[in-house]
Amino acid sequence: MEKTTVTTNKTQEPRAASDAVLPRLGFAGTLRWAWRQLTSMRTALFLLLLLAVAAVPGSLFPQRPSSPSVVTKYLQDHPDSGPVLDWFRLFNVYSSPWFSAIYLLLFISLIGCVIPRAIAHYKAIRSKPPRTPSRLSRLPEYGTLQIPASQGVTAGQAIKDAAAVLKSRGYRVDIRDADGERPSVGAERGFLREVGNLLFHTALIGVLIALALGGLFGYSGQRVLVEGDTFVNTLVGYDTFSPGANFNAGDLDPYSVQLDKFEVKFDRQKAHYGQPLDFTATMTTKASPSSTAKKQILKVNDPLALGGTNIYLVGNGYAPVVTVKDGTGKIAFQGPVVSVPTDGAYTSLLVIKAPDAKPSQLGFVGFFLPTAVKDGNGVAFGSDPDPFNPQLNLNSFYGDLGLDKGQPKNVFTLDTSKLTQLNGRDLKAGGIVLGPGGSYTLPQGKGSISFDGLKRYVALDIHHDPGQVWALIFGVSALLGLVGSLFLARRRAWVRTGMHPDGRTMVEYGLLARGEDHRLAAESAAIRKLLEKAWLAARTDSAEDNKQAEPTADRVSAASGTAHSASKVSKDQ
Amino acid sequence: MPDINETFAMFSERFMLLAGIAYAIAFIAFAWDLVQNSKTTRTVLEQSRQAAMSPAEGTKAVVTRRIPVGAGASGYAGIESEGPDLDGPEGRAERPTVPSGSSAHTADDSMRYGPQRRIPARVGVAITVLAAVVHACGVLFRGLAAGRVPWGNMYEFWTTGGLVVAVVFLLVLTRRDLRFLGTFVIGLVLVMLTAASVVFWTPAGHLVPALQSYWLLIHVSIAVMSSALFTLTFAMSVLQLMQFRRDAALTAGKADRLPFMRLVPSALSLENMAYRINAIAFVGWTLTLMFGSIWAEKAWGRFWGWDTKEVWTFIIWVVYAGYLHARATRGWTGTRAAWLSIVGYLCIVFNFAIVNVYFSGLHSYAGVGS
Numbered sequence: 001m002e003k004t005t006v007t008t009n010k011t012q013e014p015r016a017a018s019d020a021v022l023p024r025l026g027f028a029g030t031l032r033w034a035w036r037q038l039t040s041m042r043t044a045l046f047l048l049l050l051l052a053v054a055a056v057p058g059s060l061f062p063q064r065p066s067s068p069s070v071v072t073k074y075l076q077d078h079p080d081s082g083p084v085l086d087w088f089r090l091f092n093v094y095s096s097p098w099f100s101a102i103y104l105l106l107f108i109s110l111i112g113c114v115i116p117r118a119i120a121h122y123k124a125i126r127s128k129p130p131r132t133p134s135r136l137s138r139l140p141e142y143g144t145l146q147i148p149a150s151q152g153v154t155a156g157q158a159i160k161d162a163a164a165v166l167k168s169r170g171y172r173v174d175i176r177d178a179d180g181e182r183p184s185v186g187a188e189r190g191f192l193r194e195v196g197n198l199l200f201h202t203a204l205i206g207v208l209i210a211l212a213l214g215g216l217f218g219y220s221g222q223r224v225l226v227e228g229d230t231f232v233n234t235l236v237g238y239d240t241f242s243p244g245a246n247f248n249a250g251d252l253d254p255y256s257v258q259l260d261k262f263e264v265k266f267d268r269q270k271a272h273y274g275q276p277l278d279f280t281a282t283m284t285t286k287a288s289p290s291s292t293a294k295k296q297i298l299k300v301n302d303p304l305a306l307g308g309t310n311i312y313l314v315g316n317g318y319a320p321v322v323t324v325k326d327g328t329g330k331i332a333f334q335g336p337v338v339s340v341p342t343d344g345a346y347t348s349l350l351v352i353k354a355p356d357a358k359p360s361q362l363g364f365v366g367f368f369l370p371t372a373v374k375d376g377n378g379v380a381f382g383s384d385p386d387p388f389n390p391q392l393n394l395n396s397f398y399g400d401l402g403l404d405k406g407q408p409k410n411v412f413t414l415d416t417s418k419l420t421q422l423n424g425r426d427l428k429a430g431g432i433v434l435g436p437g438g439s440y441t442l443p444q445g446k447g448s449i450s451f452d453g454l455k456r457y458v459a460l461d462i463h464h465d466p467g468q469v470w471a472l473i474f475g476v477s478a479l480l481g482l483v484g485s486l487f488l489a490r491r492r493a494w495v496r497t498g499m500h501p502d503g504r505t506m507v508e509y510g511l512l513a514r515g516e517d518h519r520l521a522a523e524s525a526a527i528r529k530l531l532e533k534a535w536l537a538a539r540t541d542s543a544e545d546n547k548q549a550e551p552t553a554d555r556v557s558a559a560s561g562t563a564h565s566a567s568k569v570s571k572d573q
Numbered sequence: 574m575p576d577i578n579e580t581f582a583m584f585s586e587r588f589m590l591l592a593g594i595a596y597a598i599a600f601i602a603f604a605w606d607l608v609q610n611s612k613t614t615r616t617v618l619e620q621s622r623q624a625a626m627s628p629a630e631g632t633k634a635v636v637t638r639r640i641p642v643g644a645g646a647s648g649y650a651g652i653e654s655e656g657p658d659l660d661g662p663e664g665r666a667e668r669p670t671v672p673s674g675s676s677a678h679t680a681d682d683s684m685r686y687g688p689q690r691r692i693p694a695r696v697g698v699a700i701t702v703l704a705a706v707v708h709a710c711g712v713l714f715r716g717l718a719a720g721r722v723p724w725g726n727m728y729e730f731w732t733t734g735g736l737v738v739a740v741v742f743l744l745v746l747t748r749r750d751l752r753f754l755g756t757f758v759i760g761l762v763l764v765m766l767t768a769a770s771v772v773f774w775t776p777a778g779h780l781v782p783a784l785q786s787y788w789l790l791i792h793v794s795i796a797v798m799s800s801a802l803f804t805l806t807f808a809m810s811v812l813q814l815m816q817f818r819r820d821a822a823l824t825a826g827k828a829d830r831l832p833f834m835r836l837v838p839s840a841l842s843l844e845n846m847a848y849r850i851n852a853i854a855f856v857g858w859t860l861t862l863m864f865g866s867i868w869a870e871k872a873w874g875r876f877w878g879w880d881t882k883e884v885w886t887f888i889i890w891v892v893y894a895g896y897l898h899a900r901a902t903r904g905w906t907g908t909r910a911a912w913l914s915i916v917g918y919l920c921i922v923f924n925f926a927i928v929n930v931y932f933s934g935l936h937s938y939a940g941v942g943s
Contacts, residue, residue, distance in 0.1 A: 041902045045895055049913075052891040059884040059932065066878060094879050211877070220874065269577050271776035279782050300782040301872050312874040463874040471876060475863050482859060486852045486897075516900070518849055 038105065039112030047106040054102050058093035061085065065092070107205060114201045121194045128174045129186035132494045139494075139510030141524035147535050149503030158505050158535070159183040162495040165530045169523075171493060184496035189489075193515065196484020199477055206474030214467030219243040219251075226319045226336045226457040230258040233307060233462070251464075253307030258284040260295075262316060262456040266385055274344060274385055281313055281458050298458075308464055315459030317341045318348055320368050320392055323439075326357035326447040333357075336455045339368045340412055346370045347382035350392070351414045352449075353401050361401045362447060365414045366394035366431070380433070392451050394432040396423040396442055422446060490514040491523060495531075507531070581718035582777035588711030589732060589766060595704030596739075596763045602697035603755030609693055611833040684749040684838055684846055694752045698743075701759060705739045708766075712736050718777040724793045725780045727929055731769035734797050734925075735762045741801040749846070753836045757808040788868035792861060799857030800921055803893075806847040806854065807918035810911040813843040817908060844907060847914060848900055855893045862890055881932040885924040892917040 025033060037043055062070035071091045075082040089096030136142055147153045153161070156178050163173040163185045171187035221238035223231050231237050233255050265278040281298040285306060298304050304311040319336035326332040332354035339348035352364040371384035372391035380393055397419035403409060422443055425431045429443045439450030495509040509527065513520045712733050716723035724733045742758045745751055780789070817840040819831055829835075837843070865886065866876035877883065896913040899905035 041898065042904075045898045045902055045905065048891055048895045048898060052888045052895065055884055055888050055891070058879055059881040059928070063879060066880065267779055269778075271577060271582075272778035275778065276781055277779050278785075301786040301788075301868075303871065303874065310874060312872075314873070461874045465875065468870060468876055472867070475866075479856075479859055479863065483856055486856065516848065516852075518845065 044109045129188040132184040136510035141511035145507040147505040155497040158497040182498045187493045193488040193490045196481040199481030203474045203478035210467040210470035214465040216246045218465040220463045225259045227455045232256045255307040256286045312461040314461045319455045319457045321453040324354045345382040346385040360398040363397040364394045392434040489517045575720045578718045581714045585714035592708035599700040600759045606693035607833040686750045727773040728775045735765035738801040792864040796861040799854045802854035809847040810914040813840045816840040889920045
């Protein structure tokens with residue numbers, strides 16, 4: 001603001017500018033100016049809308065944290081645009097500097113807004129209701145009442161009654177000039193509205209802190225568990241593990257879970273045939289190596305809580321048990337092979353690597369079909385997710401698997417660049433097709449493979465997030481604050497009375513809303529009704545004494561408040 | 574899990590069809606109401622023009638609020654400027670509803686029912702009630718057929734969502750005369766029913782394990798109800814902008830090109846009413862977000878993970894938060910706030926129609942194409 005004045009002065013009246021003592025901003029002044037700009041409502045609104053816009057690309061491009069493989073594929077498919085997008089952090093939008101900058105600025109702006117408002121409100125709560133305006137008739141809601149002389153209600157008494165009425169409606173009241181000629185009462189209510197507003201905004205800061213807390217001290221990991229296997233909560237027990245910044249390996253509580261049984265139920269009715277209906281994992285858990293074993297059930301939407309972590313069932317599939325023997329007749333690989341389901345019928349990708357096979361290493365890649373059916377061309381496909389006719393369809397390779405250099409390799413892909421194919425549909429030897437119990441001898445005396453049995457596996461997510469309880473607490477506080485700030489009404493009301501020379505007591509009242517308040521008119525009507533009732537009740541009490549003195553027209557007036565009668569009141573007094 | 578009741582599922586679809594037909598008739602009735610009113614107002618205007626510039630008899634706008642005239646009024650000035658000058662809504666009353674002073678409106682600004690009898694509108698409301706009852710039967714039987722809440726896939730979101738829009742509209746009608754929104758709201762319900770039956774149709778079935786949670790009942794129902802309220806305010810904001818332009822044109826002495834807009838309250842009262850409904854819907858949307866993250870924690874192990882649906886729910890929340898702030902920012906009330914409300918609703922439509930179907934994510938339960 002100050003800055004604009006300076007520049008306009010300069011451009012319009014350069015000479016006057018040199019004459020006049022200009023407010024020099026200086027360093028501190030500039031800072032104050034910037035702070036004022038940042039904390040202004042307009043800037044906050046701009047940042048808020050910018051935040052909404054900035055969040056959009058995160059839904060358009062694949063994001064590394066949630067789907068890293070999709071990002072890798074995107075980069076491969078778009079060699080030109082991919083790296084540019086990556087430079088702009090469009091695959092990590094929500095941790096990118098520009099997104100962080102927006103929300104951090106927004107929160108700074110919010111803090112800069114909340115603190116002065118909290119101080120102002122604290123003062124407002126401690127101070128008395130504002131003094132009575134001299135012209136109540138200018139208020140958005142205004143009305144007048146007349147108490148007949150026969151009532152014997154003095155102006156001072158009427159103000160006390162009015163204060164009681166306002167108090168009963170939740171106003172804090174302050175009577176002024178009680179014994180004077182024109183006593184009045186000032187009243188205010190709805191301080192919780194601003195409290196709610198401040199609570200909402202403060203709680204949002206709390207939610208952000210809770211999120212940061214989770215990022216610092218939390219951890220999460222994945223583990224695939226085949227039926228019969230046990231997971232122990234130590235670093236080596238995880239397939240993948242992502243610790244928070246302040247994670248300490250000693251924080252892991254060494255509980256163990258064993259997958260005893262995994263049951264899947266599929267829909268067998270016509271409309272949605274084969275759709276999964278239920279996944280149930282029966283686990284044996286031990287809170288610590290020495291504690292007693294417990295049977296527990298793990299389901300989707302129903303995590304297991306153990307050792308400060310939650311264990312979630314996030315995936316499942318088949319793990320065919322396979323034995324691979326090498327050319328020398330020794331067992332080169334034996335055990336369940338985790339296969340990756342690719343469709344609703346659990347047509348699953350499967351890779352077997354036998355690096356210990358002699359004389360050459362062996363690799364297999366192919367499909368597992370729970371229920372294999374042949375199509376018109378004689379190609380097998382999976383027709384049902386339940387294992388009615390399990391079948392392995394494999395191609396085999398021999399040569400160098402590329403594992404000897406100690407580089408980590410994806411267990412779900414087979415690098416065939418240094419391998420020679422032994423089996424395949426296009427080769428003379430054909431593909432390997434195995435049913436349960438079946439075995440196949442590889443060509444050229446390279447060995448054999450057998451399909452010994454079938455197990456299921458579950459994919460588990462293990463999470464520890466110390467921030468989430470706080471996120472919930474702050475979230476609920478924010479909600480309460482929001483409701484308070486939107487639906488509580490902050491109102492001020494004043495009532496002023498005076499005696500008419502003819503003995504009547506004249507009453508005028510006015511109401512003012514602070515903030516949006518569409519029920520102010522209703523509030524005014526309600527107060528009027530209560531005031532009438534207060535003085536009407538008094539009337540019936542003393543009715544006997546002055547029956548004769550009462551013309552009907554002189555009843556407690558219910559005339560609607562107009563500026564006209566207001567001016568009459570003030571003129572008369 | 575009980576078997577799917579095919580008979581009930583068939584009943585459900587019959588009911589949906591009947592409801593669709595009834596909504597179509599109601600739509601025509603509401604449209605007829607607008608047309609007829611355009612005609613009568615034209616004749617009224619002609620008459621009043623002949624009766625020498627006197628304001629049209631229909632003008633019913635009443636001063637309901639006084640405008641606080643801060644600065645000039647002695648004694649009163651102290652009230653508003655007490656405390657530091659904060660940029661918030663503090664110290665400002667609701668933007669007062671004032672009479673337009675012209676003959677541009679016949680509608681009551683408080684949106685209460687007037688003495689005027691609008692037969693086609695009454696027919697429209699009556700048929701809408703009938704349609705909503707039949708529609709409710711359709712939704713109910715869909716739920717009974719599957720033995721669960723009827724919002725487990727896109728077809729069910731759209732049919733149930735349409736019902737909620739219609740019912741919310743009817744509920745608001747019991748308190749306020751929003752019949753001028755009839756064509757828009759019922760038209761939208763009709764579109765939703767048609768889209769559900771044509772594009773998203775899925776036979777009644779059980780829920781996949783990921784959706785088998787009581788949070789489905791809470792999270793989705795609140796989301797749908799809030800969306801229904803946002804639908805109403807969207808329509809109001811569009812009308813507010815139209816009314817604003819029309820008022821400007823009339824003030825400039827141009828001819829009234831949209832005489833049916835006389836049925837619609839003034840831009841300012843539309844804005845105030847939209848704000849009130851938006852405030853309620855915003856709380857609903859906050860609950861949607863919170864319950865959604867509680868459920869996400871139960872199902873996926875984290876309460877927030879920037880899944881596409883989460884992103885868009887967040888965007889909508891932020892846009893409407895911007896709207897609420899705009900109403901308290903100088904220079905952003907009125908037209909700009911209305912635009913924010915419209916943008917917010919377009920985001921909802923995008924989230925509901927596009928994200929569910931075309932974006933892959935953890936919320937891909939559309940049941941489309943499977």
